[in-house]
Amino acid sequence: MSHGPAVKAMRAVTPRITSHTARDRRIASRLERWFALHKRALPWRASYDPYHVWISEVMLQQTRMEVVLSGYYGKFLQRFPTIDALAAASEDEVLAAWSGLGYYQRAAMLRSGAIDLRERFGSRMPSSVDDLRSITGIGRYTAGAISSIAFDHKVPIVDGNVGRIICRLDGVDSPLRSRETTAVTWLRSEALVSASSSARQFNQSMMELGALVCRPSNPDCDHCPVRRDCAAFATGRTAELPRKPPKSDVRHLRIRLFLVRDGRGRILLQKEMEGRLMRSMYHLPHGDAGLLPGCATDLDSERVIGSFRHTVTNRRITFEVCAARTGSMRDTPGEFAWIAARDLHSVPHPSYVKKALRLAGLV
Numbered sequence: 001m002s003h004g005p006a007v008k009a010m011r012a013v014t015p016r017i018t019s020h021t022a023r024d025r026r027i028a029s030r031l032e033r034w035f036a037l038h039k040r041a042l043p044w045r046a047s048y049d050p051y052h053v054w055i056s057e058v059m060l061q062q063t064r065m066e067v068v069l070s071g072y073y074g075k076f077l078q079r080f081p082t083i084d085a086l087a088a089a090s091e092d093e094v095l096a097a098w099s100g101l102g103y104y105q106r107a108a109m110l111r112s113g114a115i116d117l118r119e120r121f122g123s124r125m126p127s128s129v130d131d132l133r134s135i136t137g138i139g140r141y142t143a144g145a146i147s148s149i150a151f152d153h154k155v156p157i158v159d160g161n162v163g164r165i166i167c168r169l170d171g172v173d174s175p176l177r178s179r180e181t182t183a184v185t186w187l188r189s190e191a192l193v194s195a196s197s198s199a200r201q202f203n204q205s206m207m208e209l210g211a212l213v214c215r216p217s218n219p220d221c222d223h224c225p226v227r228r229d230c231a232a233f234a235t236g237r238t239a240e241l242p243r244k245p246p247k248s249d250v251r252h253l254r255i256r257l258f259l260v261r262d263g264r265g266r267i268l269l270q271k272e273m274e275g276r277l278m279r280s281m282y283h284l285p286h287g288d289a290g291l292l293p294g295c296a297t298d299l300d301s302e303r304v305i306g307s308f309r310h311t312v313t314n315r316r317i318t319f320e321v322c323a324a325r326t327g328s329m330r331d332t333p334g335e336f337a338w339i340a341a342r343d344l345h346s347v348p349h350p351s352y353v354k355k356a357l358r359l360a361g362l363v
């Protein structure tokens with residue numbers, strides 16, 4: 001297959017390009033046509049309600065589509081069907097509905113954003129990127145996604161999928177997440193969306209292509225609608241691009257968790273009082289043995305019931321779960337709470353706590 005002139009044109013892409021070309025128009029129209037035929041039926045695509053688009057975009061950041069569709073998205077909207085309902089909820093209620101999705105700061109920020117929308121925008125989602133970016137917790141990507149997908153405004157978006165496709169299409173050689181690549185991919189996304197007939201269809205087609213065809217490894221180039229215009233395909237570099245960012249050091253940790261029960265079978269949980277990431281979440285006490293740190297509770301007995309691995313960014317943690325009983329309760333500070341086993345699901349807790357509770361057959 002010959003790619004001569006097309007490849008030369010593709011290699012000429014520079015960070016300064018902001019207008020679109022015939023190639024950009026061809027890419028955009030091929031992707032839009034492909035999307036019309038192959039798009040998945042996702043719940044927020046039924047109406048493109050701006051609130052639904054917002055919730056879906058935030059949930060899908062750092063969480064896989066299968067997990068979001070397994071019930072979290074539907075249940076969250078059932079519990080908080082409107083911006084007003086979300087703004088009126090307590091942080092504990094929102095975090096409980098988010099339980100199991102991880103990265104809980106996202107849920108706390110959604111609630112803060114809903115309060116902001118109620119106070120400054122009459123509980124309506126604005127359509128412009130500038131207004132959207134002024135809302136607590138909404139950044140450049142989410143603002144672009146809401147503005148283009150819910151309101152069909154021709155604005156760019158760059159997430160992992162879009163960045164990867166642009167790097168491959170244009171043969172971008174700088175590493176992902178570097179300043180240079182970020183600048184290039186946003187400029188190219190802007191040029192491509194401006195060449196499209198619908199930002200809603202085009203931006204989603206990029207996300208969809210990244211999820212279904214132009215995957216991180218083993219892209220399915222044989223079924224790609226823009227193969228003809230792809231520099232990585234033309235030069236045999238689909239496995240090389242995008243270039244990986246330099247690796248950060250991985251830390252290995254071992255932590256002992258205590259599943260402490262009292263005489264009534266209740267479980268001792270500890271609420272995080274400080275720090276932004278896990279604020280308001282309930283954790284299992286952890287420490288060494290005998291006397292729980294921060295809580296003057298003597299353990300009568302303890303036994304290891306199992307262990308599991310858990311990864312948080314660059315930390316690989318082995319949690320060892322210890323079942324323990326306590327008879328003497330000399331003092332239980334405010335951040336500790338005894339929770340009945342049947343109520344464990346309703347208190348917000350991070351996914352590692354859920355794993356430990358599952359290991360013990362409690363949820």
Ligand code: SF4
Nearest residue numbers: 214219221224227230
């Ligand atoms: Fe991705 Fe292959 Fe399509 Fe290029 S041809 S955009 S590498 S799937």
